Amino acid sequence: MAESTVIGAGTRIRGRIHGDGDLLVDGFVEGDVKVSGEVVIGASGLVGAAVQGSRITVRGAVRGDLSATLSIHLEEGARVVGAVRAPRVSVASGAMYRGILHTAAPGEPVPTIAGLAVTPAVQTPAAKAQAAPLARPAAPVIQAGLAVPGRAPAPAVIAAPAAHAVNVAPAAPVVNVVNVAPAVAPSAAGHGFSAPLVSATAESDSDGENLDTDDAEGTMPALRRGARGQVAKKRG
Amino acid sequence: MSTIIAAGITVEGEIVADEDLQIGGTVRGKLTSKDVVAIEAGAVVEADVQAASLTIGGNLVGNSHVTERVDLLAGARVIGNVKAARITIAEGAQFKGNVDMDV
Amino acid sequence: MAESYETTIGPRTRLRARVHGDGDVSLEGQVEGNIALGGKLTVHEGGSVKGETSASDVVVHGDLEGPVRSDGTLHVGSTGKVNGVVKVTALSLDDGARFHGQVIASFDLPAELAEKISAPAAAPTVGARR
Numbered sequence: 001m002a003e004s005t006v007i008g009a010g011t012r013i014r015g016r017i018h019g020d021g022d023l024l025v026d027g028f029v030e031g032d033v034k035v036s037g038e039v040v041i042g043a044s045g046l047v048g049a050a051v052q053g054s055r056i057t058v059r060g061a062v063r064g065d066l067s068a069t070l071s072i073h074l075e076e077g078a079r080v081v082g083a084v085r086a087p088r089v090s091v092a093s094g095a096m097y098r099g100i101l102h103t104a105a106p107g108e109p110v111p112t113i114a115g116l117a118v119t120p121a122v123q124t125p126a127a128k129a130q131a132a133p134l135a136r137p138a139a140p141v142i143q144a145g146l147a148v149p150g151r152a153p154a155p156a157v158i159a160a161p162a163a164h165a166v167n168v169a170p171a172a173p174v175v176n177v178v179n180v181a182p183a184v185a186p187s188a189a190g191h192g193f194s195a196p197l198v199s200a201t202a203e204s205d206s207d208g209e210n211l212d213t214d215d216a217e218g219t220m221p222a223l224r225r226g227a228r229g230q231v232a233k234k235r236g
Numbered sequence: 237m238s239t240i241i242a243a244g245i246t247v248e249g250e251i252v253a254d255e256d257l258q259i260g261g262t263v264r265g266k267l268t269s270k271d272v273v274a275i276e277a278g279a280v281v282e283a284d285v286q287a288a289s290l291t292i293g294g295n296l297v298g299n300s301h302v303t304e305r306v307d308l309l310a311g312a313r314v315i316g317n318v319k320a321a322r323i324t325i326a327e328g329a330q331f332k333g334n335v336d337m338d339v
Numbered sequence: 340m341a342e343s344y345e346t347t348i349g350p351r352t353r354l355r356a357r358v359h360g361d362g363d364v365s366l367e368g369q370v371e372g373n374i375a376l377g378g379k380l381t382v383h384e385g386g387s388v389k390g391e392t393s394a395s396d397v398v399v400h401g402d403l404e405g406p407v408r409s410d411g412t413l414h415v416g417s418t419g420k421v422n423g424v425v426k427v428t429a430l431s432l433d434d435g436a437r438f439h440g441q442v443i444a445s446f447d448l449p450a451e452l453a454e455k456i457s458a459p460a461a462a463p464t465v466g467a468r469r
Binding site: 238241242244246248249251254257262 | 354355357361
Binding site: 028046062081090092093095096098099101103110113114 | 391404405406412414422423424429430431432433434435436437438439440441442443444445446447448449451452
């Protein structure tokens with residue numbers, strides 16, 4: 001990772017990150033990440049969206065689907081909630097994970113999971129918009145368009161050489177790298193950010209892997225039946 | 237190589253082995269081995285047994301069909317019919333059933 | 340003689356049965372049926388389980404198909420293959436392991452990533468759990 005892009009600790013990015021090359025996230029990224037190279041989410045790194053790369057290593061926390069063409073490694077201290085898919089996956093002891101995990105290349109057909117009661121989480125866009133995190137205290141001020149080539153006065157933390165592009169997606173309507181006020185962000189801003197994120201998440205929903213794994217017992221019918229039985233006994 | 241069902245473990249169903257079977261725990265159902273089956277002292281077997289040979293030091297309730305020999309050791313308690321070429325019953329073994337030494 | 344050996348299902352043994360008890364089980368053969376152990380289940384390379392498994396810890400170097408429950412760790416070695424819904428306290432997967440499953444685990448993400456659950460959606464779940 002000689003020329004990797006680094007999202008430093010204390011930096012927060014709302015918006016998609018995509019491009020060639022490698023990426024190290026020690027800060028907070030709230031939009032989808034899609035790079036051709038390796039993605040490392042450091043111990044202080046937080047990602048609240050899908051991550052795609054050739055190889056993904058997580059030591060920090062991710063809420064979102066991870067997909068890699070080669071391998072995914074969840075190392076000690078990692079906390080990941082979301083679908084994981086790569087031909088090779090390792091989960092170290094001391095890593096915490098929940099979600100649907102397939103050791104298969106992205107796009108490759110996968111066997112059905114024995115005993116999985118698929119209850120796709122029906123979440124309305126509104127619900128997702130509500131769920132989108134809004135405030136984080138003491139985030140640094142970084143202006144929109146920062147990473148776009150030709151306009152890169154990069155204050156310290158974004159280390160991408162202009163030619164070595166990890167770009168903020170030009171397609172996304174509300175793409176920016178923002179200053180988040182320490183107080184609760186105004187709701188208008190919240191809507192603005194949520195719109196592209198919602199559509200992106202909806203896409204990944206369509207492959208049926210983005211289950212609401214928080215409802216743990218709902219997906220294990222036998223266990224739930226058992227639990228109910230106990231409850232019934234107690235009440236009876 | 238062999239299969240061992242240790243004390244404290246219960247198997248309910250069918251066991252098919254192409255190797256020795258040593259039972260110290262509980263087996264209910266059906267038990268088939270092409271080699272030696274040993275039911276140890278303390279073991280509880282409630283099953284029909286097919287084996288090349290059978291040694292019983294524990295409890296067996298069920299019929300056994302053995303191609304070679306059956307040995308009931310002292311302390312064995314067997315209820316069921318035994319079909320075998322040879323059979324020994326040690327002093328102190330309990331046995332209730334028929335023996336068929338098909339000559 | 341009956342002392343400290345563990346239960347072993349040899350490579351040339353097939354069980355179509357329910358296996359339960361307090362001890363450990365070392366599996367080199369095939370089990371078709373549910374396994375419920377107070378101890379540890381080790382599925383060696385070549386060994387396979389088709390059924391529901393619960394054990395204090397589960398180690399898989401062979402094949403395991405079906406739901407797994409453990410208050411301990413599910414470890415899948417590089418030759419291991421697991422397919423099922425897995426509810427364990429800890430999961431570790433060696434590089435090369437094959438896994439197709441849902442992992443259910445309870446832990447919190449950092450506050451920044453914590454999902455805000457809207458009250459109406461949460462209500463029935465909470466009710467059912469209590």
